[in-house]
Amino acid sequence: MSDDASLNLFQQQEANRRRTVLLVIGFVAFFAWLGFGGDYIYYLSTRDAPVTAYHHVFPWFGIALSVVALLTAWYAYATGPEKVLWSTGAREVVDPTDPLEKQLVNVVEEMAIAAGVPRPRIWIVDDPDPNAFATGTDPLHSHIAVTRGLVELCSRDELQAVVGHELGHVKNLDVRLMTMLAALVGAVALMHDGVSRILRGGINLGGGGGEGSRGGGKKGGAGPLLLILLVVWIVSWILAPIITQLLALAVSRKREYLADAMSAQFTRNPLSLASALQKIEGADAPTTAIKRGAAHLCIADPLGRRLTAHEGLFADALATHPPMAKRIAILRGMGYAQIKKEGGSVG
Amino acid sequence: MGSIIFLVLLVVLVAWVIGAYNGLISLKNQTLNAFKQIDVQLKRRHDLIPNLVNAVKGAMDFERSTLEAVIQARNQAVKVNATGPEGIKQISKAENALSSSLQRLMVVVEQYPQLKATGNIGQLQEELTSTENKVAFARQLYNDTATQYNTKQQQFPTTLVTGLAKAQPADLWEIEDQAEKAVPQVDLSMKPKV
Numbered sequence: 345m346s347d348d349a350s351l352n353l354f355q356q357q358e359a360n361r362r363r364t365v366l367l368v369i370g371f372v373a374f375f376a377w378l379g380f381g382g383d384y385i386y387y388l389s390t391r392d393a394p395v396t397a398y399h400h401v402f403p404w405f406g407i408a409l410s411v412v413a414l415l416t417a418w419y420a421y422a423t424g425p426e427k428v429l430w431s432t433g434a435r436e437v438v439d440p441t442d443p444l445e446k447q448l449v450n451v452v453e454e455m456a457i458a459a460g461v462p463r464p465r466i467w468i469v470d471d472p473d474p475n476a477f478a479t480g481t482d483p484l485h486s487h488i489a490v491t492r493g494l495v496e497l498c499s500r501d502e503l504q505a506v507v508g509h510e511l512g513h514v515k516n517l518d519v520r521l522m523t524m525l526a527a528l529v530g531a532v533a534l535m536h537d538g539v540s541r542i543l544r545g546g547i548n549l550g551g552g553g554g555e556g557s558r559g560g561g562k563k564g565g566a567g568p569l570l571l572i573l574l575v576v577w578i579v580s581w582i583l584a585p586i587i588t589q590l591l592a593l594a595v596s597r598k599r600e601y602l603a604d605a606m607s608a609q610f611t612r613n614p615l616s617l618a619s620a621l622q623k624i625e626g627a628d629a630p631t632t633a634i635k636r637g638a639a640h641l642c643i644a645d646p647l648g649r650r651l652t653a654h655e656g657l658f659a660d661a662l663a664t665h666p667p668m669a670k671r672i673a674i675l676r677g678m679g680y681a682q683i684k685k686e687g688g689s690v691g
Numbered sequence: 692m693g694s695i696i697f698l699v700l701l702v703v704l705v706a707w708v709i710g711a712y713n714g715l716i717s718l719k720n721q722t723l724n725a726f727k728q729i730d731v732q733l734k735r736r737h738d739l740i741p742n743l744v745n746a747v748k749g750a751m752d753f754e755r756s757t758l759e760a761v762i763q764a765r766n767q768a769v770k771v772n773a774t775g776p777e778g779i780k781q782i783s784k785a786e787n788a789l790s791s792s793l794q795r796l797m798v799v800v801e802q803y804p805q806l807k808a809t810g811n812i813g814q815l816q817e818e819l820t821s822t823e824n825k826v827a828f829a830r831q832l833y834n835d836t837a838t839q840y841n842t843k844q845q846q847f848p849t850t851l852v853t854g855l856a857k858a859q860p861a862d863l864w865e866i867e868d869q870a871e872k873a874v875p876q877v878d879l880s881m882k883p884k885v
Binding site for chain 1: 725732821824831832
């Protein structure tokens with residue numbers, strides 16, 4: 345059993361490393377396309393301009409955007425965890441005096457021993473709704489954040505199970521991929537907003553120019569190609585945030601089942617995670633402190649979307665989390681199998 | 692042609708031996724490291740117990756024998772000077788005795804609500820629970836890692852390089868104490884009787 349588990353863990357770590365690299369490559373490639381595509385469109389549209397007018401021959405946009413994307417990716421990797429924590433308003437627990445926070449620190453230390461990873465830094469989000477998430481780039485630089493509501497609502501065993509789930513994400517390097525994704529989603533949204541504004545201004549300007557001095561006839565030679573390129577390019581711009589959002593969704597759902605299983609492996613007590621999930625599910629209110637950008641990092645969907653409760657094509661495509669009822673059912677199954685086995689071996 | 696095939700086979704064989712050897716060494720070190728983790732947690736526990744006993748001594752004059760049992764078990768455990776996974780039988784015997792005496796103390800503390808009501812005891816109880824859990828989880832990690840190491844050693848074909856890697860089966864940390872084995876008595880889980 346443990347041999348199998350470790351093999352899966354190793355594969356999972358490898359897959360997460362690979363996916364993070366692919367994510368970064370995809371991110372940079374997408375921006376390169378936006379940049380160089382824009383250059384090409386500009387080149388085509390100025391090719392037939394008079395000799396004295398401006399000819400766009402050097403791909404400034406492409407180079408600039410690629411460099412910006414690379415820097416963004418590097419920045420996201422270096423500061424992603426901080427940014428995620430900052431966006432939720434978490435405060436670090438350093439030297440707790442409150443008994444509940446002391447208990448949290450103890451529980452995290454216990455689970456770190458069970459998982460065989462260094463103790464992560466511990467954060468509390470002052471939000472009454474129970475939820476938890478992990479972030480970081482690797483087990484040596486990891487953070488676990490739980491809401492105040494979780495600490496207050498859950499028993500010691502349940503808290504342990506939730507922390508075990510989060511340490512599962514840390515150990516199999518889910519945190520690296522998911523934090524990177526969160527940081528890049530944020531960056532794309534930000535850049536999209538900024539560039540859209542510039543672009544809108546630019547199109548207005550261009551439209552005005554076209555009506556005035558230059559007629560359509562001059563651009564006629566490159567017409568269809570230019571038009572198609574332009575359409576694809578603009579569509580890419582519009583779709584950028586949606587694509588990154590969908591990526592965030594697709595990446596997080598399967599992982600929750602795996603982290604649940606890892607929690608059960610660490611605590612040897614799947615039923616306590618089942619009851620913790622039930623409590624989290626029961627507290628219906630959305631976790632207001634956690635925004636959309638970090639939603640896929642959490643143990644339960646912080647936005648309280650109804651989609652999470654269902655299964656099916658639509659929910660599969662749009663929910664960040666698998667249906668809670670199914671997760672609980674799987675954990676209960678594990679728990680009863682365990683009880684049966686133990687009962688059998690004693691009897 | 693024949694020599695090329697021979698050469699390829701040789702390279703494959705050497706690569707496999709290196710891989711299997713490194714795999715075993717890695718597991719061996721993981722097992723050693725997991726054992727060190729238990730050691731760290733046991734030291735913590737040994738340091739905590741005198742404080743704990745001092746804190747409850749005044750309030751629990753009437754349970755002197757329970758406290759003395761804890762102290763004695765602790766001193767016994769500290770005295771064991773076996774180190775490394777080889778001494779695991781000796782260490783685990785003393786530590787298991789300490790665990791069960793601590794459990795008895797916790798049960799006693801539970802029985803006196805006025806004792807629990809003072810904040811100090813509540814904190815100490817939390818510390819004690821945490822320490823016991825840490826020891827248990829360190830033990831669990833060690834047993835899992837050691838089992839993995841032992842399985843790898845016995846499995847064919849890795850078993851062929853065990854001699855080369857000087858790999859020997861690691862002893863597991865058994866819970867021998869009957870009292871500790873029989874601890875969960877309260878069962879509210881409504882499980883079907885088997």
